[in-house]
Amino acid sequence: MIKLSRERTLRVLDVHGWSGVLLGLALYVVVFTGAIAVFADELGLWSVSGRDVQSPLTQSIDRHVRPLSGQVDERYLEDVNLFNNPAGELVVFFHTHETTPNGQIEDIGVRYRLDAKTGEVLARDEGYGKDLPDDPASALERFLVDLHVNLHAPDPWGLYLTGILGLVLLVSAISGIILHRHLIKDMFLSPRQSSRALKARDQHNLAATWSVPFSIILALTGAFFSFAISLGLPVIAMTAFGGDQEKMIETLIGVPEPGDETPHQLANLDTILAKSKSMTGTDPVFLSVIHWGRADAKALTFHWPHGGDINATQHQFDAASGEYLGSKPRIGTQPSTGNTLFNLISALHFGNFAGWFSKLIWLVLGLALCYVTLSGLQLWVIRREAEQQWQWMAKALSTVGYGLPFSLVTASIAFLFAQGLGWSSAWPAWGFLLGSAACVLVARRTSDLTSLNATFRQWLGWSLLSLPVLRTLSSGELWVFLLQAGNVWVILLDLTWIFLGLYYLRKEPRSVPSLTEAPAC
Amino acid sequence: MNLQRFTQTIDGPLGLSRYARYWLAGPLTLLVSILMMATSSLWLPRGEAGVDNLVYAMVLFPVIWAVIFMYVVLESDLKRATGVLFGLFFANALVVGLSISGAFS
Numbered sequence: 001m002i003k004l005s006r007e008r009t010l011r012v013l014d015v016h017g018w019s020g021v022l023l024g025l026a027l028y029v030v031v032f033t034g035a036i037a038v039f040a041d042e043l044g045l046w047s048v049s050g051r052d053v054q055s056p057l058t059q060s061i062d063r064h065v066r067p068l069s070g071q072v073d074e075r076y077l078e079d080v081n082l083f084n085n086p087a088g089e090l091v092v093f094f095h096t097h098e099t100t101p102n103g104q105i106e107d108i109g110v111r112y113r114l115d116a117k118t119g120e121v122l123a124r125d126e127g128y129g130k131d132l133p134d135d136p137a138s139a140l141e142r143f144l145v146d147l148h149v150n151l152h153a154p155d156p157w158g159l160y161l162t163g164i165l166g167l168v169l170l171v172s173a174i175s176g177i178i179l180h181r182h183l184i185k186d187m188f189l190s191p192r193q194s195s196r197a198l199k200a201r202d203q204h205n206l207a208a209t210w211s212v213p214f215s216i217i218l219a220l221t222g223a224f225f226s227f228a229i230s231l232g233l234p235v236i237a238m239t240a241f242g243g244d245q246e247k248m249i250e251t252l253i254g255v256p257e258p259g260d261e262t263p264h265q266l267a268n269l270d271t272i273l274a275k276s277k278s279m280t281g282t283d284p285v286f287l288s289v290i291h292w293g294r295a296d297a298k299a300l301t302f303h304w305p306h307g308g309d310i311n312a313t314q315h316q317f318d319a320a321s322g323e324y325l326g327s328k329p330r331i332g333t334q335p336s337t338g339n340t341l342f343n344l345i346s347a348l349h350f351g352n353f354a355g356w357f358s359k360l361i362w363l364v365l366g367l368a369l370c371y372v373t374l375s376g377l378q379l380w381v382i383r384r385e386a387e388q389q390w391q392w393m394a395k396a397l398s399t400v401g402y403g404l405p406f407s408l409v410t411a412s413i414a415f416l417f418a419q420g421l422g423w424s425s426a427w428p429a430w431g432f433l434l435g436s437a438a439c440v441l442v443a444r445r446t447s448d449l450t451s452l453n454a455t456f457r458q459w460l461g462w463s464l465l466s467l468p469v470l471r472t473l474s475s476g477e478l479w480v481f482l483l484q485a486g487n488v489w490v491i492l493l494d495l496t497w498i499f500l501g502l503y504y505l506r507k508e509p510r511s512v513p514s515l516t517e518a519p520a521c
Numbered sequence: 522m523n524l525q526r527f528t529q530t531i532d533g534p535l536g537l538s539r540y541a542r543y544w545l546a547g548p549l550t551l552l553v554s555i556l557m558m559a560t561s562s563l564w565l566p567r568g569e570a571g572v573d574n575l576v577y578a579m580v581l582f583p584v585i586w587a588v589i590f591m592y593v594v595l596e597s598d599l600k601r602a603t604g605v606l607f608g609l610f611f612a613n614a615l616v617v618g619l620s621i622s623g624a625f626s
Contacts, residue, residue: 008595015594170587223583232579235555239620240562240575252572331576336568338576345580 004178016175020376021393023168025400026151028373030165031218032404033148035366038351038359042489044086044141047415049475050487051088055283056116062269064119065092068112069266069292076109077292082269083285087137089122090114094292095129097246105246106130139425140415143432144408149226152429159230166223172376173215176208183209197382204375211372214365221349254333259296266293267322275324276301276315295320300328310353311343374401395443395452402456403439409463410435413470420474461505468494541603546593549606554586556613561585563620 004012020027036043045051053059061082069077076094083091095109107129113122125132134142150158180186186209191202208215233248241248269287276284286302297319305312316328329339330346347353351362377397384390414431418424439456446452471494472478482490558578565574589606596602619625 004595005597007597011594167583167586167590170583171590174587174591220580220583224580227582228579231555232558232582235559236562236575236578239559239617242623243621248575252575254570329570332570332572334570336570336573338568338570338573341576341580 009179012175012178016172016179017376017380019168019172019175020373021380023165024373024377025396026161027165027169028370028400029151029404030148030162030222031169031366031373032370033144033408034218034222035363035370036408037145037148038362038366040141040145041086042356042493043144044138045487046471046490046493047140047412048087048137048419049471049477050482050485050490051086052485053084053088053116054486056084056088056090057082057273057284057287058277059090059116060270061090061116061119061273064090064114064116065269066266068092068121069094072110078290079107079109080289080292082287082289084116085113085135085137086141088116089137090116091135093129098128099246100128105249134425136419136425139418140412140428142425143411143415143428147432156230159226163223163226163230166219166226169215170219170223173212173219177212180205180209183212197379200375200379200382204372204379207368207375208372211365211369215369215372217348218366218369221345224345225349252331254329254331260294261291262295263293264295264297264320266297267299267317267319269299271322272299272317272319273301275317275322276303279315279324280306280313282306289319292319298325305347305353310347312346394449398449398453398456399439399443402453402460403436403443406439406456406460406463407432407435409460409467410438412467413463416467416470416474457504461501461503464497464501464504467497467501541599542593545599545602545606546590549610550586550589550593553589553606553609553613554582556610556617557585558582560613560616560620563616563625 065082069080072094075096078096079094081091081093081095085091091111091113093107093109093111095107095111097105098108100106108127109129110124110126111129111132112124113135114120115122146152149162151161152158153161177183186205189202189206189209191206192198233252234245237243237245237248241251266289269289273284273287280303282303284301284303288300288302289297290300291297299317299319301315301317303313303315312330314328314330316325317323318325329335331339331342351358374397377393381390381394381397411428411432414427414434418427438459442455443452446455471490477487477490479491479494482488558581561581562574562578565577567574589609593602593606596605
């Protein structure tokens with residue numbers, strides 16, 4: 001219990017309340033999309049109805065990739081990235097790093113998209129990495145992740161915005177701890193039924209108390225990821241590296257010093273990837289080759305956490321001889337506390353340290369945090385029930401609370417349509433905007449909040465139910481085919497949409513005596 | 522926000538506006554935090570890999586911001602809060618200026 005004078009307590013209460021009122025809905029968008037994005041890989045897999053090749057980097061890819069190295073500008077052999085998209089296609093990006101006219105260091109090169117089995121080139125794009133066209137198979141996954149990371153605002157402003165929202169979450173958690181006079185007692189609080197205001201406050205306190213540790217973890221790690229790239233690196237480059245950003249990035253990434261530039265045949269990539277798999281027991285998900293075709297070439301494989309370790313691992317090979325050189329920290333060239341800290345932050349933010357189990361926990365905790373945010377705003381409105389100027393907020397709560405998941409579903413529907421018709425990868429964004437516009441329009445036309453919530457529930461229910469149908473129609477992939485190909489996640493997500501759709505269609509919305517009902521998250 | 526609780530005037534030579542706490546908790550806190558992140562990369566331990574100070578500085582940034590922000594919110598004496606923040610600002614700005622000019626290289 002933290003004792004403060006009345007004046008200080010009121011100031012902290014102002015900070016807690018107003019930070020929520022001003023930025024709570026934006027925070028809800030970032031936290032909700034982040035909770036869903038924990039399963040971004042699985043959603044990407046679902047969006048393309050699974051893949052024929054479950055682990056493209058363990059296929060025989062050397063014979064497909066090696067000939068491509070002779071078809072690109074020699075300077076793009078400095079750095080080559082290989083990974084797969086949700087459809088199981090192999091993406092190979094031959095590139096180098098250049099300083100753009102505005103002083104930013106960007107990747108520039110040629111990106112191929114290949115059929116991992118046949119090696120057929122499906123697409124070839126050349127230019128700055130950020131200007132290359134989006135991979136159509138990744139469009140839905142990318143849309144969701146970008147909405148979480150930068151709210152689709154241009155760099156660096158989007159990152160600044162989400163970073164500030166991280167700080168808001170942090171200060172809300174700290175001020176909440178200060179305000180909760182009985183933090184431990186509140187963990188076992190039974191919400192009082194005597195009045196709506198008391199009940200709403202108790203429900204908010206109960207959920208918030210349990211969510212405090214997760215709020216602080218998410219706020220610190222989220223603010224780190226947003227500000228590290230957009231603000232931290234440029235600022236620290238000025239002081240610690242005399243303004244040389246390239247040198248700082250090389251120090252952080254641990255780029256080896258240039259060595260023997262003599263031309264040399266590259267070792268077989270399949271052998272390197274097989275060695276990496278045999279050492280870790282898991283499939284590599286990313287391969288990077290530096291100085292392709294030189295005697296000092298190095299290959300780096302990346303593996304997600306496995307075997308009880310919470311850290312993702314990287315393994316380095318001499319890419320000229322294929323010899324294993326040892327594990328490589330993600331930060332720097334040798335083990336360090338900084339690297340351990342970075343790994344810990346990554347594991348805590350992405351929640352992928354124990355596979356689907358930890359992801360599921362992170363999803364639930366993220367949704368709980370959404371509830372805390374919305375219930376806090378609901379409490380604000382209830383306390384101002386007599387003030388007409390605040391009643392718009394009750395409607396905004398419903399519109400954004402239901403509108404965000406509904407718009408994400410319409411983005412998915414647009415993606416499935418676009419995929420079936422071979423349209424551009426921009427359609428998830430259009431679908432999202434159309435869904436949002438529909439929510440705003442119906443909110444403007446409906447004065448009764450009970451019927452507005454009922455409408456949103458119907459929309460959400462039916463749109464969720466349509467997803468498995470549209471996915472099957474757009475791809476022709478029935479569950480029996482998916483099972484045979486090992487695409488179990490697609491079936492699980494189809495079932496999830498059906499369950500959630502039925503839940504929203506069957507559950508009777510509560511009667512709202514005034515404009516103050518907040519939506520369930 | 523409840524204006525009365527946040528808009529105390531700072532009297533005297535500083536002559537700050539009635540929104541002093543807003544300015545202190547908002548832009549100045551952010552600016553001081555950024556400067557402290559920049560300077561902390563100079564004095565934090567580099568570690569054997571030479572990267573610890575860089576990671577620590579970026580990880581500490583939101584913590585530094587939260588500590589300063591809550592201090593400004595809780596401090597009753599706004600003159601003292603102003604003095605502390607401007608003290609931190611000038612001290613860290615001086616170090617940043619010296620490092621950019623190459624004084625530490």
